[in-house]
Structures are given as structure tokens and as C-alpha cells.
Amino acid sequence: MDQLSAMQTFRRVVDLGSFSAAAHQAGVSHTVLSRHVKHLERHLGTQLLNRTTRRLQMTEAGALFYRHCTRILEQMQAMNLELSEHQQQPSGTLRLGVATAFGELELGHWLPDFVGRHERLQVELHCSDRFIDLLEEDIDVCLRVTDHLPDSSLVARRLADSEVLLVAAPGYLERHGTPTTPDALAAHPLLGYSRLPHPQRLQLTGPAGERRELLMPQRLSANSPMALRAAAIGGLGIASFDRFIAHDALRDGRLVPVLADWSLPSRTVYAVYPQSRYVAPKVRALLDYVQAYYAEQRWQH
Template identity: 80%
Template sequence: MDQLSAMQTFRRVVDLGSFSAAAEQAGMSHTVLSRQVKNLERHLGTQLLNRTTRRLQPTEAGALFYRHCVQILEQMQAMTLELSEHQQQPTGTLRLGVATAFGELELGRWLADFVERHPRLRIELNCTDRFVDLLEEDVDVCLRVTDHLPDSSLVARRLASSEVVLVASPAYLERHGLPDTPEALAQHPLLGYNRLPHPQRLRLSSATAHQEIQLPQRLSANSPMALRAAAIGGLGIASFDRFIVDDALGDGRLLRILVDWQLPARNLYAVYPQSRYLAPKVRAFLDYVQRYYATPRWLN
């Protein structure tokens, strides 16, 4: 008896609830599958399935055996894939989800290099500011910059920290003055990201104090890139993840304000479905971004 094949058959029958469905999926006859399970029961010396007219149910022994089957078969699959990984180049389509600002400002720095390293890989990019359901939408990896990840079965690998900075344009500060305390900041209009729970609230901290400031809102938007353009255009003060305004700070289009006060930092995560074994394309991508962001990218 091919015990591994019999275990695969038994797992398929339990998962699908009938020999007919299992036979159709496997492309084999009902008789062959039924004989495999009967031989397995004879070999183990116990009944594994209760057979009714409507559905098959595992016995207590069958349920125990099923759990071991799943574990053993997944380990076998993982071993087979892992042994062949060194001979495999990542191939197929890698489906990535990123926030719009990250897609516009960060991917251009390294995505071309990643693709050149893996010429047999195709990239399908989904840029959106909503939280993507990876399993529902068949996304392999999401890159998210956030201060909070919802509880889920997904794996979240932290890649980097992004400080959050307060900025304004030189033209705005020339017209309205430079706020030098959190209290003075409250007199200035805020450009707010309206996807936040409290877009007008800023939590500031220094070495010795913590303050929460409520600012009047001049403009709200659901796009960080639109808010960035508004800040550069001199409409008000705004807070951004550092990577969104790093270039504008570098060339002077925006200036940091209240530099002795900090906003809560956020983190860049690679989020992906939990699996005993990662496909080569996913592993290659995760390893690449882990190495890239190991060097701090957004510095004062």
C-alpha cells in the first residue's frame, strides 16, 4: 500500500465530505479512492470514517489521524519545495499592494533593481490607501506604513521606522510666522488626512513633556499626495510620514517646524499571508526589501 497516497486520499475525502467529490477532484474513480481508505483502515486497525447516506464524518480516531495527515503532508510539501528552491528562480506574477504615496515616492528608488535581479518575474501593483484583504484580493505582499495593524492571521514583518514630521512651506511661514511652541501651533490651520480617526489632533512630546493640540482645519483630503501639494503651495501646516516629504525637505520646498517636539513614529511593514513555506517569488521580495530598508532611509 502506498501510505502517502492513501493519506492524501483520506485528507481529500474529509475536506470535501464525500468520495464522489474527492474522486472528481483527483480525477480518479470512486472505487479506487474507497479501496485506498479501506486499506488504510485495515493497516491501522481502526475505523477512520463513519459513512452515512449524506456525508462522511471522521471517527474520533479518524479526526486524530486527519490532524496528523495535514501536518505530515504539509511538511512533505514544504520539504519538497525547500529542496528545490536553490534551483528555482522566482517566476510568475508577484502581486504587490502599496499605499499611493509609497508607490509614487518610494518604489522608484528600488523596484527597477529588484525586477532586474529577477527577470522571470512579473509585477502586478495595486496602489490604494485602503487596507487590502490579501486573501480576498489574491495579493502576495502589502507594504504598509502605519502605527497600528489590526489583529489578523497575517504575518507582519517590520522593515523600517518612519518618523512623523510637522512641516510648512517657506512662503507660508513668511506670511504667518514660525510657531515656536505647541500652544502657538494651535493658531495655525492644519492640512488634515481625513482617513485618520482624529485628523485635527496632534500628540506632541519632548524630552520633558507631552501635549495634545487641536488645530483648526483648513483643508482635509483622503490623499497624502494632495496634502503634500497643498503644503508646498503654502496652504497651511501638515504632518507627514518622513518619506512623503523627504525630498521636499531636502530641496527647501518644505521646512520642519517644532523640531524639538516629536509626533508618534510609524513603521513600515511587509504584510503577507501566513504559510509554512513561502513561494520563491515572495521570499525573494521579502529578503530584498528587508536588506534595502536595513539601512535607514529617512534621516534628519
């Protein structure tokens, strides 16, 4: 018999005034409860109750133990209630990992609403373009835009497709001409993302399903998609971006599509989180929110 159960038994016997009443309430025999209290007395090395045929009376040690029992059991009850409420409502600190471009361009559209719905929740944002280890860096959820997820113990929930397209500033195309075929791209510089294995290589699929792979000269490389975006808007060359990176600039005309009939391999937006039998309410709340948010097409042509 564990000590917590023993304390609950002792308190019940004292509160009800007899072993018989306590046994009836607990649904066990009088003998079982009497044996539990005797084991408790042997464990503590002192007598807690004076037993007579008519009544039970606490000893001085029993009264002291009863006061401690009452306080401890009430604290346990309060703790269980608080934990139960904590599990039902998202609360605490949610550590969210995102790529820098996604953080700068996307979170402002939905994160304020998400946080506003959960007043007991604080968000700790980790922006990085490297492939972080969620377990090592204690990240609850990471939103990743990728064409490949390595095998791991992580769970990945697919949120949306992320189209990749070629873009350039209208001023650049006016000065250097607009390529109308893949071969014509060889005369134009590509603004390359240096974290890719082959920043200058493009794989294109045509409207009839034909495929071309080509290398473009490189005028600028950078490890930041946002820096490349600024360079493309500034007219330094042609760039390939996920549509969410170029979306607002395409909408207001700072960038325009290049070879719109040809497509690049698309990528996928995932919510990635550590595998566990128990998913914390704060994590579940975020997963459900972003799943619903990105179920709608957010980056219209």
C-alpha cells in the same frame, strides 16, 4: 498500490526484461513486483505480460500500455523538474500592495533593481490607501506604513521606523509666522488626512518628555497624502507627514520642519503577507530584498 507506482513498476520490468532484475533495482522482492503487475492487470481487465520460464513478452495490450506509460512518466519527470526549477527561482506574477504615497515616492528607488535581478518575475502593483484584505484580493505581499496592525492570520515583518513630523512651506511661515511652541499652533491651519479618526488632533512630545495634545483648525482635508503634500508645498498650511513623504521636499527646501524639538508618534514600515507553511520563492525574494534595503537609513534628516 496507486496507478502511478504501478506504471513505474511495469515499465521497469519491461525495460530490464525480468522481474528479478527489476526487483533488484527497486530493492524489493521478486514476489512483490509480480503481485503489483497482477493487480495492475486485474485493474485494467487485460493481460499485459506473457510469462515464461525464460523470458517476458508483452501482449498487444501490454505494448499499448507501455507506450502510454512511457509518455506519461516522461511528462511527469519533466513536470517535476520544471516545478523544482520554478521553486528555486522567483518567477510568475508577484502581486504587491502599497499605499499610494509609498508607491509614488519609494518604489522608483528600488523596484527597478529588484525586477532586474529576477528576469522571470512580473510585478502586478496594487496602490490603495485603504486597509486591503490580502486573502480576499489575492495580494502576495503588502508594504504598510502604520502605527497599528490588527490581529490577524497575516505575518508582519518589520522593515523600518517611519518618523512623523510637522512641516510647512517657507513662504507660508514668512506670511503667517513660525510657531515656536505647541500653543502657537492653534493659530495655524492643519492640512488633515481625512482617513484618520481625528484629522485635526496632534499628540506632541517635547524635548524633556512633556506631552501635549491639541486640536488645530483645519483649512483642507483630503484622503490622499500626495494631495496634502502638494497643498503644503503650495503654502496652504502646516501638515504632518511620514518623513519619506516629505523627504525630498525637505532636502530641496520646498518644505521646512515646524517645532523640530517636538515629536509626533512614529509609525513603522511592515511587509505583510499571508501565513503559510510554504513561502513562495517570489515572496521570499521580495521580503529579503526590502529587508536589506530598509535596513539602511533611507530618509536622512
